Amino acid sequence: MKKIGIIMGSDSDLPVVQKGIDMLDTLGIPYEVHVYSAHRTPTEAHDFAANAIQNGFGAIIAAAGMAAHLAGAIAANTTLPVIGIPCKSSNLDGMDALLSTVQMPPGIPVATVGINRADNAALLAAEILAVSDAEIAQKLIDKRAADSAKVLEKNAKIEEQFNK
């Protein structure tokens, strides 16, 4: 099974990224986690991206806040799908990171999830692997069914409360 690369710009992003790590654990998908910054350690960020295909990765998640160039910098150096997580880590409430991550120029896409949405980043990475992995695909189907069941349970309680 291919691995997911999880890169964060700083260890201060870990509380956000942890939700994605937990999701991959739940789905039983292997991953590696690294702190590489587009600005502070650009050589390491470059080398990770440039070698990611030969190192067995199938997709890369890149989380960063403020002037968040990490996902774009990773995407510039690999043709693997790159998923960007804009982190809320400044007094602009993550809007700075969201726009920095999502507004990629033509030719170098980054699939950007919502601010701090590491759980969705992990699910999207799993969906990418699931295209060629039936085991992961089935786990995603099972998760959706379980999520639906939880919502229907809540609906039943609300209906009982209000629809006399």
Ligand code: RP5
């Ligand atoms: C970004 O700057 C990081 O991704 C982090 O969200 C933010 C602040 O980093 P630290 O100063 O906490 O290391 O590059």
